[in-house]
Structure formats: C-alpha cells, structure tokens
Amino acid sequence: MELIDLAGTPEGQRDYVAHLKRLCHAAGVEYATYAASNPLTGTMHAFTTYPDAWKNHYMERGLHNLDPALNAAARSVAPVDWSRLTRAEGFDQVFAESSDFGMPTRGLTVPVRGPLGETGLLCVCASMPQREWQSLKRNIMGDLLTNAVHLHDTVMNSDPLMKTLRKPNLSVREIEILKWIAAGKTQQDVGDILMISHRTVEVHLRSIREKLCTISTPQAVGRAVSLGIVPPG
C-alpha cells in the first residue's frame, strides 16, 4: 500500500475522515478508525469511516469505554489482531452488537506510542476469509504502522502547545545525512561518503521523515530547510 500524506493540507482544512477513506482504499480494508486523547488537555480526537447507524449506536451506548479494540489493544506494543481480544473485557458485548450491525469481525488495531506517553490507535477492519486476511495483514502491516504514526503525529501537532513540545529533534548524524541528500546525493552515495551501511542511511532517513512529520524524503528536506535545520541549497 502507499503512504498517504497529510502534511500538504493546511491545518484548518484537514479532512481526517476523507484521509481515513483513502487509507482504507490503499490498504484494501473496509473501515478505519483513529482515536487518541491529547495528554495535555485530555481532548479526545476520534475519526471513523464507519456507517452512521453503527457510529451513532456506538456513541449512544458509550461502547468506546468498553471496546477492547481500543482499551485492551492500547496496552500492546505490537499491532493487535482482534482475534487476540476474545478474553478481554467487553469483547462479547461489543462484538455481538457490531455483528448485529453487519460490521466486519476481522480487524487490527495499531497502537502508536507518542513521546509524551500518549497512545494513538488506528483500527482497520474487513470481512474476508481467514487466509485472505492473514495475507492482507502481512502485506500492509509495515505501511500501516508508518501511516498510523504519521496520522497520530499530525493530529497531535495540530495543538499548538503539543507542537512546541514535540519539536523535531534531529541527531547530528541525521542532519549530516539530510544535508547530503539536500545536496543531491543518492542514499548509496551518502552511505559511501559517511562510510556507513546503506541500511543505516535508510533507517536514519525513515527516522528523519517521521521526526519531521513528512511522508517523502524531498518533503523532509523542504521541511528541514524551512525550519533552519539544513541550509537552503
């Protein structure tokens, strides 16, 4: 699947539900939900592509307080397949009600831990045979993680105070790599120049992109220049 960019859209015009819909399309799943609470203000952020009937029922019944796909899964480090939640509190009720509404039962929650200890959750779900679901999961897992972190960082950074506290903190090595990339060198070149493995360059670039809350390396360069981290080329 592709990575879906949020950085290009100005803050006030961001349509997170449309973003989640694009994400569903790219990942090949039916529905997606994102939820997190701002650790400073306690404000809940939640967006979903669920149909209105289920969404309204969910809200009216306060199922978010019970849903193990949010509550139990938030305690995991790894993405949680919903099949792992059968023992968790609330599972029987929430999943019985969701299937009454014809909602898919195969799902995955990606927990994202943020620097202030907060947790953002990206949930995706789909109806399909087990084997197909397993193979879909394998294919999209890595990109889903990157998308989840990008979405979480964007939502958290939309709060001015959070944005200040979460200011990108690049290491000397990351800045060095970014300067060479800005000067037009390829990843291969940079590895050779700095005498480090190409995979090390790749891992650093991934870290750079995520710290600057961007999807692509050219965007990261642009962002770094505008922040004065890298001199304009």
Added chain:
Amino acid sequence: MILVVDGLNRDRFTSLLDEMFQLRARVFRDRLGWDVQVRDGREIDMFDDLDPAYLLLLDENMNVVGCNRMLQTTGPHMLSDVFDDILCGQPPLRSATVWENTRFCVDTERLKRPGSSKTVSYATCELMVGILEYGRDSGISDVISVIDPLMDRVLKRSDNAPYDYIGQTVQMGKTKAMAALNDCTDERIDRVRRFAGITGEVFLDEDEVADAIAAIESVKHLPMDLQNYCDAQIADATTPQEREAAIALQRTLSDLYSSPARCDA
C-alpha cells in the same frame, strides 16, 4: 520455546515475569555490574510500567532461561532516556518500524548445568530468532538492541552480526554497552535459524503455557512420595501410550490433592 508476554496477557503470567525480573537482577546487577535498581532480588525499572512486550525463553519445565524487552521508538524508551551516554547525548532514532530491544539475556548458569537440553549459544539464537520474527510479523523492519560486548560476540559468532552500531561503546559497570542494529529480514532470520539448526515454530501458544504452568503447580500439592512415584512412572514409560497414562494418573492424583473439599469428603 518462546512466550510473548505484553500488556494484554501479563496478568496470566505473573509468576514467569517474577522469574524474569530475578534473572535480570542476576545478569545485569550481579554479572554485568550495571547500575540497575534491584529490590527483593528483582530488577524492575520505570520502563516495565509502560506495558512493554517481553519475550520469555522457557525450558521444558516452564523455567525462564532467557528474556528481553521491546518498546516502540516513537514513544518513551531507554535510548531516549537512560542510555543517552551511548548516543553521546544525541536524540535517538524515531521510527514506526524500528523497535528497541533491551534487557536481552540468557541464564548462562542454568543452561550450563548438567542435564540442560540447550546450549547458551542455541538459547541465544532461539531468543534472537523470536525477536526478529516477532518484529517482522508486527511490520517492524529493524531492531536496535542495547547489548554488552559478550552478547555482541555471541551475535557475530551466530551469523547474526549487527549491520551497524549507533553512537559509541561506553563503559557500564564491569563491562561496556553499545547499541546495535539488526534487520528483521527473512534473509537474516534464515541465517540464524540455519546456524543454530532451528526448524519449525519458536513461539508457544499462551493457552498451552498457562495449562502447563497450572499442571506443574498442581503437582506441587502431591505428597513427596506420590510425586516421586508419578515422576518415575512417567520416566519409565516405554511407549507414548504408557507415558500418556502415567501423566493422566498424575493429573488425577493432583486433582484429588489440590481440591480440599474432596479430600474432606
């Protein structure tokens, strides 16, 4: 074999986690002399409160013979805080697809005892395969591990040499510490598996582990002579059927002794 314990199932495996904290005290305080907090013989720090994922390497009798701890690098983790010496005060890598691996160790004393079915090298490889496969299956591409030079040598000897190191090697207690990068690619996993001769699944099913622990616990209720009798029956069994029957007998006896109501009746 390896059991994954995290925030979702840690309540089921408190006794194993307790064993793990004791192993960590023996390794990181006693053997490596690191400046770690030990209380009542257990090494526990603030990162253990963050619901990390642990991989527990268990022997046939469900003893913890190895362990590690994994955290996302997007949130609080050790390199962003206590290990900043290694990074020369520089901020750590932050990536959705890179996890941090700390408190990575095996119980060399237990593994070197006569009768141990695994060598230190095999156990380390098995745990490493578990770490890499758990990462890979979770969408993780690379793991950054805080290790000592001895562990580094074991990795290198096991066809599992880190592809790079971040920051510098620093003095820590009686030894040194460094941050090593390993990829979770199939290629590396295959290499380590081939080196150690590990075939098949390395992960244990958590329900089966819970049952096995319950069975071991229940045998503890048996009077010593009955326990010895059952052990002998199981050990002397010459066919799988005999063995099964001996285990069933042990279970029945254990049930009788562990239920006070029935003993009274």
